Amino acid sequence: MTTETNNTIQFTPERLAKANEIIARYPEGKQKSALLPLLHLLQEQEGWTPAEGMDYVAELLNIEPIEVYEVATFYTMYHVKPVGKHVIEYCRTGPCCLMGGEEVFAHLKQRLGIEAGQTTVDGQFTIKEVECLAACGMGPVFQVREKYHMHLTNERVDEIIDELSK
Amino acid sequence: MATKILTEHVAVPGIETFDVYRKQGGYTAVEKALKTLSPEAVVEEVKKAGVRGRGGAGFPMGMKWSFLAKPEGVPRYLVCNADESEPGTFKDHYLMKNLPHLLIEGMIVSSFALGANKSFIYVRGELMYVIHILEKAIAEAKAAGFLGKNILGSGYDLELVVQPGGGAYICGEETALLESLEGKRGNPRNKPPFPAVKGLYQSPTVVNNVESIATTPWIINNGGDAYAAIGIGRSTGTKLISASGHIRKPGVYEIDLGVSVEDFIYADEWCGGIRPGHKLKAVVAGGSSVPILPADKILTTAAGEKRLMTYESLSDGGFQTGTMLGSGGFIVFDETACIVRNTWNFARFYHHESCGQCSPCREGTGWMEKVLHRIEYGHGHQQDLDLLVDVAKKIEGNTICPLGDAAAWPVASAIRHFRDEFQWHIDRPHEATQPGAVYKGDMAASADRLV
Numbered sequence: 001m002t003t004e005t006n007n008t009i010q011f012t013p014e015r016l017a018k019a020n021e022i023i024a025r026y027p028e029g030k031q032k033s034a035l036l037p038l039l040h041l042l043q044e045q046e047g048w049t050p051a052e053g054m055d056y057v058a059e060l061l062n063i064e065p066i067e068v069y070e071v072a073t074f075y076t077m078y079h080v081k082p083v084g085k086h087v088i089e090y091c092r093t094g095p096c097c098l099m100g101g102e103e104v105f106a107h108l109k110q111r112l113g114i115e116a117g118q119t120t121v122d123g124q125f126t127i128k129e130v131e132c133l134a135a136c137g138m139g140p141v142f143q144v145r146e147k148y149h150m151h152l153t154n155e156r157v158d159e160i161i162d163e164l165s166k
Numbered sequence: 167m168a169t170k171i172l173t174e175h176v177a178v179p180g181i182e183t184f185d186v187y188r189k190q191g192g193y194t195a196v197e198k199a200l201k202t203l204s205p206e207a208v209v210e211e212v213k214k215a216g217v218r219g220r221g222g223a224g225f226p227m228g229m230k231w232s233f234l235a236k237p238e239g240v241p242r243y244l245v246c247n248a249d250e251s252e253p254g255t256f257k258d259h260y261l262m263k264n265l266p267h268l269l270i271e272g273m274i275v276s277s278f279a280l281g282a283n284k285s286f287i288y289v290r291g292e293l294m295y296v297i298h299i300l301e302k303a304i305a306e307a308k309a310a311g312f313l314g315k316n317i318l319g320s321g322y323d324l325e326l327v328v329q330p331g332g333g334a335y336i337c338g339e340e341t342a343l344l345e346s347l348e349g350k351r352g353n354p355r356n357k358p359p360f361p362a363v364k365g366l367y368q369s370p371t372v373v374n375n376v377e378s379i380a381t382t383p384w385i386i387n388n389g390g391d392a393y394a395a396i397g398i399g400r401s402t403g404t405k406l407i408s409a410s411g412h413i414r415k416p417g418v419y420e421i422d423l424g425v426s427v428e429d430f431i432y433a434d435e436w437c438g439g440i441r442p443g444h445k446l447k448a449v450v451a452g453g454s455s456v457p458i459l460p461a462d463k464i465l466t467t468a469a470g471e472k473r474l475m476t477y478e479s480l481s482d483g484g485f486q487t488g489t490m491l492g493s494g495g496f497i498v499f500d501e502t503a504c505i506v507r508n509t510w511n512f513a514r515f516y517h518h519e520s521c522g523q524c525s526p527c528r529e530g531t532g533w534m535e536k537v538l539h540r541i542e543y544g545h546g547h548q549q550d551l552d553l554l555v556d557v558a559k560k561i562e563g564n565t566i567c568p569l570g571d572a573a574a575w576p577v578a579s580a581i582r583h584f585r586d587e588f589q590w591h592i593d594r595p596h597e598a599t600q601p602g603a604v605y606k607g608d609m610a611a612s613a614d615r616l617v
């Protein structure tokens with residue numbers, strides 16, 4: 001497996017070990033299967049998936065950079081542009097809306113002073129609209145990194161923003 | 167009394183750990199299958215059980231297994247579809263988070279039946295915390311000798327891999343899922359060849375939903391006949407229903423197939439009725455893609471019989487008066503819900519999630535979203551309703567995968583059953599676009615529209 005590279009972005013030794021462990025899960029010659037997990041690993045480290053990082057992932061998997069770009073741009077979870085420290089991924093789909101999701105979403109945008117797809121000037125928060133997060137019975141819902149925040153109300157949104165701002 | 171095939175032990179503290187799960191009788195199906203049954207015998211029990219694909223398609227699982235090609239010297243794969251993304255559906259999320267070992271036990275039994283030595287659980291990437299739960303549970307099962315080489319001295323080897331998705335509804339379609347698992351964009355494949363012949367890495371592959379696989383330990387322990395004794399007719403066993411919307415108790419419920427829709431909505435055991443002070447207007451019974459039905463039609467079939475929570479009863483009357491059980495994503499709307507807004511919302515979802523391969527879906531979903539948006543925001547034209555029906559018809563059946571149908575049905579059914587509400591938006595845009603305005607016209611006049 002590749003351990004030397006000229007890329008400006010590289011995995012930390014721990015993440016490289018993890019990456020190699022992931023790559024070894026698949027049958028011989030099918031290492032491209034590791035692409036989605038490795039992009040998650042890249043995003044976990046960098047906060048988004050910059051081109052240099054994607055080139056590095058292409059090197060690790062011995063595939064063309066375009067094969068990484070086309071995948072990163074197909075799936076909604078990968079941030080192909082820089083984002084804020086906290087990305088709030090807000091469910092905009094029907095069942096959450098039935099539970100007052102649109103009103104709570106309006107409050108969130110007002111509170112942060114930004115629209116969906118924007119980042120606050122201090123670089124702390126990005127709001128991203130997403131589709132159904134499979135938590136419809138607990139709506140309205142948003143996700144920040146791995147954490148699901150459910151049963152949202154305006155008050156609860158304020159508490160979460162205060163907590164994340166600390 | 168409902169049978170709890172999947173969720174009997176869900177409330178036991180620590181059930182997500184190997185030790186507690188094992189104490190509750192967990193992994194006995196693995197022991198029974200690997201020590202006393204042949205793979206063919208396991209397939210036979212699942213066939214007898216009559217369990218149908220719980221992801222939404224409802225295709226008999228045992229039959230799907232029996233289609234698996236078995237050429238010499240070629241590996242076979244089992245892939246668990248845990249890409250649960252159909253709006254209104256959150257039962258696999260619930261099952262994996264609370265009962266990870268049930269899925270793992272099911273994966274071992276099912277992989278053994280199919281002769282797979284490396285199996286995958288493809289989980290939507292948003293559920294990364296659930297992926298960690300599953301990985302921890304797999305490590306525990308491996309340490310206890312239920313995974314890895316020569317499981318329980320049977321000579322059978324199995325490795326389980328949890329694969330994260332990257333955020334794409336389309337990857338719930340099985341061939342798109344396989345593309346994604348190979349590290350590519352989630353574009354569905356043309357069929358044939360079916361995955362049973364050429365699936366993952368061009369090898370014979372079975373793709374099954376989480377809930378389907380989770381039924382197999384019970385079936386092995388109790389027998390396929392015992393499973394088939396639950397339910398009605400070809401709707402055997404139990405089903406997890408994800409209940410959301412304007413009900414008193416949203417959540418995931420395991421029901422015997424055959425409970426009446428009325429009981430499911432109003433009984434305290436399940437949804438507990440519509441939220442206080444409100445009335446039932448409509449239901450989407452099987453995830454966002456199935457036809458929406460008004461209150462009277464979801465409770466009663468065209469023949470005047472109580473509608474039941476079965477594949478057959480829910481689809482009774484075809485799309486004129488019926489719908490589908492689908493994934494069991496049961497979304498309830500009371501009289502405060504605007505059907506036009508919800509239909510636009512769903513249309514936006516399908517437009518966003520179309521992979522873009524087939525023109526009818528790529529373009530059609532966009533047109534439907536646009537036309538519905540202008541109706542909802544007071545700029546609709548009289549010809550828009552027929553235009554929507556026409557676009558929906560031209561998508562349906564004309565695409566590689568069922569996403570096109572899934573996008574067409576909610577729009578066509580909303581216009582079929584709530585045409586007057588759409589008409590009101592077009593005729594009286596100033597009224598309809600007031601904040602919180604909801605159509606009350608015909609519904610007030612005809613009492614049976616609200617229950």
